[in-house]
Amino acid sequence: MTTPDRDPAALRTEALDWLRRLNSGEATSADAEALDRWRTSSPAHAAEFAKAALFWNVLGDAARRAESDRAGSPSALRSGRQLVRRGFLVGGAALAASAAGALVLRPPLELWPSVAELAADYRTRTGERRQIEIEKLAAIELNTRTSLDQQALADGDVRVELITGEAAVSTHGGADRELVMIAGNGRIASREASFNIRKDGASVGVSCVAGMVTVSCQGREIAIRAGQHVVYGPQGAGDVTSIDPDAVVAWQRGLLVFRRAPLAQVIDEVNRYRPGRVILLDTVLGRRQVVANFRIDRIEDVVDFISKAMGIRTRSLPGGVVLVG
Incomplete structure (x- = not known):
């Protein structure tokens, strides 16, 4: 376990590593418990994770405008399968810990599974x-x-x-x-x-x-x-x-099929199949229509298609985040 007196820069790197792990699409309940231990080991750990997590939530006003509120009614968790302990949100640096805990329960931009998803029978x-x-x-x-x-x-x-x-x-x-x-x-x-x-x-x-x-x-x-x-x-x-x-049901054949679909809809669909997040910054560009088929096992081809075939600027950020427009 990392000691509380670590350099803030080192803790920040570790916090980003945790974000990448959560964002990998392979997070498990064991990962959630390990993150719990890491974050609660000191106020500095909790604060650095809060800062790193909030990075994803403050990518900019344009990103927030592009992301609609998709929050649904939370599913009740059976008490025996609760993944986040009561102590998860207490201790030093309470505000930072609470912010980070909320981001784990309701991930920003859906960058990693929520607690309800991790607790499901099948995932x-x-x-x-x-x-x-x-x-x-x-x-x-x-x-x-x-x-x-x-x-x-x-x-x-x-x-x-x-x-x-x-x-x-x-x-x-x-x-x-x-x-x-x-x-x-x-x-x-x-x-x-x-x-x-x-x-x-x-x-x-x-x-x-x-x-x-x-x-x-x-x-x-x-x-x-x-x-x-x-x-x-x-x-x-x-x-x-x-x-x-x-x-x-084209997804069952490993395909995404678009027939005169708005680019915004294409990006929403692609985000379900790739780690990270593709974020549309221009609502006007989002209305451009797309006619294309993409293979799910080559989902990154969509970003190349947007950049090269459609001539739209794309920028890559850490953690698989791509800005479009």
């Missing part, structure tokens, strides 16, 4: 996909940076909660009960269907690929069928729209 890292089976009810493929909880109910049913991210779900027609999924302030039920569900902050989108899915939000029930899509959130559910199912 994928940056660029990772994972397939799971929910008893005999469904096969679920988790996309990048996705966290999902499975809960056994008193009546023997199973409920699945999508904490964040995206999943492709196929429910088995032979099951004697529905699969029930919770995401944000809504509920999705399916007995025999294939659908894609995605949660970004408080916004949830459900796309039906085959069969029929029932979406419930704020007392309203909506049945969507193959080729249909609905988005809901704190303000309720929107209208049912048509989608191209092949484009929606």
